[in-house]
Amino acid sequence: xxxxxQGAVKSRVxxxxxxxxxxxxxxxxxxxxxxxxxGEVSDGADDWDGPQMWCLQHAGRTGHTxxxxxxxxYFRASMQEVL
Ligand SMILES: [Zn+2]
Numbered sequence: 001x002x003x004x005x006q007g008a009v010k011s012r013v014x015x016x017x018x019x020x021x022x023x024x025x026x027x028x029x030x031x032x033x034x035x036x037x038x039g040e041v042s043d044g045a046d047d048w049d050g051p052q053m054w055c056l057q058h059a060g061r062t063g064h065t066x067x068x069x070x071x072x073x074y075f076r077a078s079m080q081e082v083l
Contacts, residue, residue, distance in 0.1 A: 015083040023074035030073070036066040044072075 030044040033051035035058055042054035048069070055067045 016079050017081040017083060018077050019080050020075050020077050023076040026074040028073075029071050032070045032072070034068045034070065035062070035064050036068050037064040038062065 028046050031046070031048050031051050032044050033042040033055050034040070035055075040058065042051040042058075045051055051069065058067075059065055
């Protein structure tokens with residue numbers, strides 16, 4: 001979109017079909033856990049084993065019992081077709 005010297009707005013619209021896919025080249029999904037009571041977070045890991053062990057250790061140390069599990073990964077959007 002651009003604005004010309006007279007204040008008129010010009011825009012160009014293009015319709016396209018986009019597809020979203022999992023991106024693995026940027027690294028594997030990272031698993032983690034966060035205490036829902038104090039906000040402390042575990043280290044990231046390639047699977048759930050480390051974060052779940054962290055939850056149990058955190059519960060034993062603090063008495064906090066509710067945790068949020070997270071998986072962080074990448075997606076790649078690519079244009080499939082210009083309509
Ligand atoms: Zn906590």
